[in-house]
Amino acid sequence: MTLTMSRPSAPAGARRGGALTGTGTLLRFMLRRDRVRLPAWTLGIALLMAYFVTALRTVLATPEDLRGMAGFSGSPIGALFGGPGYGYDALTIERFLAGQYGLYILVGAGLMSVLTVTRHTRAEERSGRAELVRAGVVGRHAQLTAALTLTTLMNALVALLIAGLMSGSGFDGAGSLLFGAAVGAAGLAFAGVTAISAQLFEYPRAASGLAGAVLGAAFVLRGIGDMAATHGSWLSWLSPIGWSQQTAAYVLDRWWPLGLSVAFAAVTAALGYLLSARRDLAAGLVPPRPGPATAAPWLRSGAALAFRLQRAQLIGWSLALLVAGLSYGLFTQPVIDGFADAPKELLAVMGGEEDMLAGFLGLMGLMMAFTVAVFAVLSLQGLRAEETEGRTEPVLATAVGRTGWLAANLAVTALGVLWLLFVAGLAMGVGAALSTGDAGLLGELVAGHVAHTPAVWLVLAVAALLYGALPRALPLVWLIVVYGMIVGFFAPILHIPDSAVNLSPFEHIGEYPLEDVSVPATLALTALAVLVAGAALAAFRRRDIICT
Amino acid sequence: MTTSPVAGASVPAIDISDLRKNYGSVTALDGLDLQVARGEVHGFLGPNGAGKSTTIRILLGLLRADSGRAAVLGGDPWADAVALHRRLAYVPGDVELWPNLTGGQAIDLLARLRGGADPARRDELCERFDLDPTKKGRTYSKGNRQKVALIAALASDVELLLLDEPTAGLDPLMEAVFQTCIREAKAAGRTVLLSSHILAQVEALADRISIVRKGRIVESGTLTDLRHLTRTSVAAVTDRPAGELAALPGVHDVRADGVQVRFEVDGEHLPAVMRRLGELDVHSLTANPPTLEQLLLRHYGDELARANGNGEVA
Structure with missing residues (x-):
């Protein structure tokens, strides 16, 4: 009824509308x-x-x-x-x-x-x-x-x-x-x-x-x-x-x-x-900033491009690990005091009652190793996105060889892993030294963090092999990281047998300063990582580039 | 360069024979043959999915052929990729840029990775193509991304340009600039493989044309060669009735309307038909050569009929 009644005036009224016309439809x-x-x-x-x-x-x-x-x-x-x-x-x-x-x-x-x-x-x-x-x-x-x-x-x-x-x-x-x-x-x-x-x-x-x-x-x-x-x-x-x-x-x-x-x-x-109301549709009030019209002189090789593309991530991760390391480090004394009478299971994860400090710091090193492994996997996934989104194709159509291109990207990420573990150890060390008053912790933590590098490199190499051979399968590499976390944090609670624990690449180097760094494990993991990376390069050399 | 075999001017720029490539059960290339001589602009025509991009990517060593032979500038595109890439430049049909790099940075990077470009030439091309090189990659429209790749390719001193539908998204003004640049490249002795479905562009630029369909070359030759295979449209006003022309060999679709007559005639019968038409006292005559649309229609007519008025040739 209302509809019929209002019809004569409807054209004028409905046509005018307000600034909010259509809000309901848009919301739905x-x-x-x-x-x-x-x-x-x-x-x-x-x-x-x-x-x-x-x-x-x-x-x-x-x-x-x-x-x-x-x-x-x-x-x-x-x-x-x-x-x-x-x-x-x-x-x-x-x-x-x-x-x-x-x-x-x-x-x-x-x-x-x-x-x-x-x-x-x-x-x-x-x-x-x-x-x-x-x-x-x-x-x-x-x-x-x-x-x-x-x-x-x-x-x-x-x-x-x-x-x-x-x-x-x-x-x-x-x-x-x-x-x-x-x-x-x-x-x-x-x-x-x-x-x-x-x-x-x-x-x-x-x-x-x-x-x-x-x-x-x-x-x-x-x-x-x-x-x-x-x-x-x-x-x-x-x-x-x-x-x-x-x-x-x-x-x-x-x-x-x-x-x-x-x-x-x-x-x-x-x-x-x-x-x-003061701007046009799709425009911003702050005009976009123009960038340089020419590339910096150093940007002239596949390796330089690999670094340029990872630079922003490296800076972001460095800052994040710096803040995280510092804040965890500053927690050292309160955590040790606070957990002094925590349940036995919790203490077991941290390495037992006798050596709470070394246990906590060793565990933090392992945690940072997992975190940096996430960086390594994400950087490989970024490389895959470069390819699927069509930006690798024009690069490989220039005088950049495939092997060199993948090797350069892996090298940048591998050095990034080393750098990030160093930054995390340094920040943790400064925080822990401030928190406990023991300056000696700084060196121990840097060493304890950097020691995990070969394990992360192996994860990176496996990711590269998947990328080189079967790029769609790349996400499978997360299994290693997740498995490593479960084993690393919960093995004592879950009573996981040693044979299963040893499958994780993170379990061989040792959680310094609680445990000693194993030199044979370090060498073996590094050699294995290099070998797998070599296989990755060979596989990438043989496959078709993904084209859109 | 050490791995690159001799590359004298006698070797064709591109020499492909019986090239095959499958993606699973889909056949992309089905015995493709293609020869491109040094210094020519070669039009590579065909509808989407005919195998143009696959061919070019095999020539770049990005994809590996299942069988057959392909040589680029005398070298093996898979084994000698890096050496060959110093001597050629590539423009993809769908250019993607790095979101955080400006257009100018991307041009410099791509040109330097190929072995360097003349900065003056680069700046001149930026100006001619009206590109602002200070904008970030993510802010460019499709046409502007295309310009970035084109400038990077044209600024390089290379022997061969592989262009895969390079002007998609460019406006007519920029299309004209592009055509001038290709003519300059040809004058400089460069070889150009121009894949396109913009027929006017190929007509204006190409010395020779190959038409690809379902992974095979179905026609190859100069525009003149191909026109011999097709019909010329003729419209004439004659004093005497011209209905009798329908009886001549090679004449089709005669429509006589009083003094006016329209018909189509096969290329090989054109001389005879013209002589006969002259005897009918011609007052006015229009003869149109076949357009490339008609060439394509001949090859893809069946598909077009199925597309039911979709009108899209390529």
Whole structure:
């Protein structure tokens, strides 16, 4: 009936439309596109929290365990990687979960928002799809509005899931609801930030990169603030992550800091709308920076190109390992104190009670070896992507030989492995020396890390062989890394037989300083790596290049 | 260079015989033969999937042929790849660039990997093709990526250019620049293998043409040679009725409308038909040589009929 009644005026009214026309349709379309991504993100964050709950309940089973944790987490290092430390004088599991591990859930929600908003705004414009959409009956602000609505829905879902999970785990209902809301509010704040950054740059990666940098700055600001004073200082209050943590769920249960988050989200989103009205579709407010018109003189060989293509990754990994190494290193003393009365199984992984320090440092070296092995595999996968995306073809059509091309790439990665293990050992060593006051640890840690190089080289060589012979099978190399991790970390707990343990290339060199470095193993692994790499080159020489 | 056999000017630039290549159960090349002489611009025509790119990639040593023989500048493209690549340049049909390198960096890199290029020539080509070399690879449109590869190839001092549909995505103005550059390359004594389905381009540039279909060469020769195999379209206004022409050998599709007559005539019968037409007191005459579209239609007519008006020849 209404339809019939309004029909005479419909043409004029419907034709005019507003800046928001089409928002609903776009939102439904985004939900359809994200039908896998949306549950993956929201459930993923909830599952991470569920994991924390289960793990901490196992590790911190007794009040004594909790008291031991409180001392460790209340330290400045604990505050940097945890939070302002509300309620640590009478620590409970839920206070510890919200106060120490909640930080990573907040960061997760922030990342989810940054990537979701970018995906549905700037990435759409960059791909040209937004042009098609905007040519339809769609208002100027519909896309941004629909993207922000979607992100708000996702954050609300995360908030509800976390709240439900926590109260379902038997924790206080009101506190659980507040904790969930704090997670959602942090997510909203970074959706607002991304609404601005998406207007600035033409490239999705630049837009999400800037928003990600703001997220990182928010993390660091509240970290410094929380280290400066118990319950945080004024610096903590400059960070959207800080606001969520200042709700002090399960302790003070105050809601008002979330008002700051919501206001921040509203103001940033409004600014995003304002900026988007001042630019053309697909253009950025910051014009793209031109690069050099000519290549640097050194960029003139296959090896130089291999280095140039891996340079950004090498710098990024170096920085990440530097930060990770330093922070793990700085944890050395608190960890040893904190775990002094941990369960026997946990101690066994670290090398036993007698030599906790050497055990912890040796284990860290092994962990860094796995991390650098991930770098090695990713770099080979990058090489495969170069080929499948059609960039290897023009290079091999020049006077660059196949063998030389693959050898150069492997050499760059192999040297990168050595360099990254050195950086990780150095950072770990500096941190551990500062933490324990024992300067001798610096040299031990550098040696202990670098010693793992041949094992990682063997992983790299196997990856190269798969790439050279059967590129589609390249992901199989992850099996070695994962198997090595399981054996390396859990062999004592899982009672894995020695014969199975010895299958892992990471188990032969020795976890220095707990164990001695085995020279025969080092030589044998290096020789094996060289042999396998040689086979990889021979196989690559014989196969067809993948052409699109 | 040490592994490269003698490469005197007497050796053909490209010499392929009975080349075969399968991808699983799919036959890409089915006994392909191709000869390209030194200094000629050779048009390599065929629809998508006919085997043009596969042939060129075998000539580059990127793919290995299952059987048959292929020689590039007198060398074996698989065994002597590096030595040969110093003497040739390649432009793929779908150029991908490194997202973080600028166009200028990519040009320099590709040219240097081939053995170096003249910087002045490179800058001149950038200007002629109207390319901004300071933009990052990920920001270029398809046409601009194509220009990067073209400039890198044309700036190099090489004997052979292997161009696989090199101007896809270029606008007509740039197409004209490209044609000038190819003529200059020919004048400089370079050999060009130009794979294309832009028929006007091949018509304008190629000395000889090979038409490939389903992995085999179905026709090869100069444009003139091939035109002999086809029909000329004639339209004439005559004083006397011209319906009788239909009875002559080699004449097809006669449509007489009063004084006007249109028909098609096979190349070999053209002289006789023209003499007869002259006797009918011609007032006006238009004769159109066959276009390459018609050449292709002859070879792919069956497929086109099946495509049902899709009109896409290549």
